[in-house]
Amino acid sequence: MKKTTTFILATAFAISTSNVTFAADSSIYSDVPQDNWAYGAVTKLEKDGIITGFPDNTFKGNATVTRYQMAQIVANALTKQETANAEDKALIEKLANEYEAELSDIGVRVTKLEKKASPVKLNLYARERFEFNRNAPSTVNNNDQIYRYRLLMTTNLDDNFKFIGRYGNDDNSNSAYTGSNQSSPTLQQAYASGNIGQVTLNLGRQPLFFGKGLAMDTSTGWDGIDLRAGKGKFFAQAGAVQRGFSATTTTYGAPAYVTSATGAGTSSTEAVAGTRTFEFVDAGYRFNDKFDITASYFKDQGVRADASAANKNYAQSVYNTYTVGSTYKFNDTLAATGEYGENSNNNALKNAKAAYLKLKYRGADFTKVGSWGTWVQYRKAQKGFDPLSLTTLDSASKMFLASPIDNVKGFEVGVEYSPVLNTVASLKYWDLKSNDSQDIRHQALLAQFEFKM
Numbered sequence: 001m002k003k004t005t006t007f008i009l010a011t012a013f014a015i016s017t018s019n020v021t022f023a024a025d026s027s028i029y030s031d032v033p034q035d036n037w038a039y040g041a042v043t044k045l046e047k048d049g050i051i052t053g054f055p056d057n058t059f060k061g062n063a064t065v066t067r068y069q070m071a072q073i074v075a076n077a078l079t080k081q082e083t084a085n086a087e088d089k090a091l092i093e094k095l096a097n098e099y100e101a102e103l104s105d106i107g108v109r110v111t112k113l114e115k116k117a118s119p120v121k122l123n124l125y126a127r128e129r130f131e132f133n134r135n136a137p138s139t140v141n142n143n144d145q146i147y148r149y150r151l152l153m154t155t156n157l158d159d160n161f162k163f164i165g166r167y168g169n170d171d172n173s174n175s176a177y178t179g180s181n182q183s184s185p186t187l188q189q190a191y192a193s194g195n196i197g198q199v200t201l202n203l204g205r206q207p208l209f210f211g212k213g214l215a216m217d218t219s220t221g222w223d224g225i226d227l228r229a230g231k232g233k234f235f236a237q238a239g240a241v242q243r244g245f246s247a248t249t250t251t252y253g254a255p256a257y258v259t260s261a262t263g264a265g266t267s268s269t270e271a272v273a274g275t276r277t278f279e280f281v282d283a284g285y286r287f288n289d290k291f292d293i294t295a296s297y298f299k300d301q302g303v304r305a306d307a308s309a310a311n312k313n314y315a316q317s318v319y320n321t322y323t324v325g326s327t328y329k330f331n332d333t334l335a336a337t338g339e340y341g342e343n344s345n346n347n348a349l350k351n352a353k354a355a356y357l358k359l360k361y362r363g364a365d366f367t368k369v370g371s372w373g374t375w376v377q378y379r380k381a382q383k384g385f386d387p388l389s390l391t392t393l394d395s396a397s398k399m400f401l402a403s404p405i406d407n408v409k410g411f412e413v414g415v416e417y418s419p420v421l422n423t424v425a426s427l428k429y430w431d432l433k434s435n436d437s438q439d440i441r442h443q444a445l446l447a448q449f450e451f452k453m
Helices: 003-016 037-047 067-078 086-098 100-105 107-116 256-260
Strands: 120-134 143-156 162-172 186-196 199-209 217-231 234-245 274-286 291-304 320-329 334-343 352-362 372-381 408-417 423-433 441-452
Touching: 037 067, 037 086, 067 086, 067 100, 086 100, 186 217, 199 234
Parallel strands: none
Antiparallel strands: 120 143, 120 441, 143 162, 162 186, 186 199, 199 217, 217 234, 234 274, 274 291, 291 320, 320 334, 334 352, 352 372, 372 408, 408 423, 423 441
């Protein structure tokens, strides 16, 4: 029996042993051929975690898959439709249309399943990081332990809009650490998301991501509006947001000593306290399943010169940045991602350039035990490119850097593995230098464990 048929039977059996039972005589429905498009659709949903079978993906039996049993699988998928991405939602709707008659026969049972679903869906994310540094500043310990906890809340406002909230914080176990990670839990996200015609509207405190993440990938504290549109191969987004920053640290989780590190990082005048306003435009084009390009621009309007709400003057802008990037998939297991950017901000640091290139083989999946991946990445950036640390690139918290892509050059290598369900373990190693005449070197090894529930 083919693996796909094995999975479908396992899923059908799992559903039948829960609150949904098969009809006494399901043989009245014709069999579903293994080359039917529905098999591929269900396999895609299984791959994306919408439908799951037994933990070991095996089924001890040799039953026939009927249209009725396939409808049971579709009924299960319908209960998870709200958490699916756009592509999977379309597959679920197509399957529901195909098996409409069979679903009608189990309509009462489907209704019961839907009523049992909680109006508010909760998901928990936790992360533990253990860092081992060389060449760290003498004012701090070389090693560090950081714990992250996040509670994600999602509920439907109506048939079109949903509300998403996230509450969490980072804790550092090193009592000598005085950075911003030691803080009380905060409301990191709170926004409404839905479609208005062909446009997706995100309104409130939301995450932001531009292009390939070189200049923007920050999930905490952005208050504003984001409009997104995409039809076929073209996609675009635009909006305006605000976010508060500290004068003595960079934006999120950076240690306080950064601003006093000689010859590296950013100066205290570049990270001025206050609420900054950003405007952005991001667009991309997918040529095919293997190749895409992106282009992004965002402008920091700076912090208010006066705390008065009536004062509309802004000062000390540190971003006037554009980026261009691309991803190319050589096959299903190997892909290359790269991006180039330039920040011509209006302070003393002008035309700061940056770029990164990452080659990744496979990848660990929280829903697939035994999945794994490895990668190598190179980065290079001049001082002043990313003074507030908004990038997707990672680094150890005890590095000399104000940002993982500001005044830096060097390599990152890593490996990740899923040892048990809902868990990914990873190792990262950095060998970086300051991208200036001082050539300050920093090496770090990170062991990380992530959990999603």
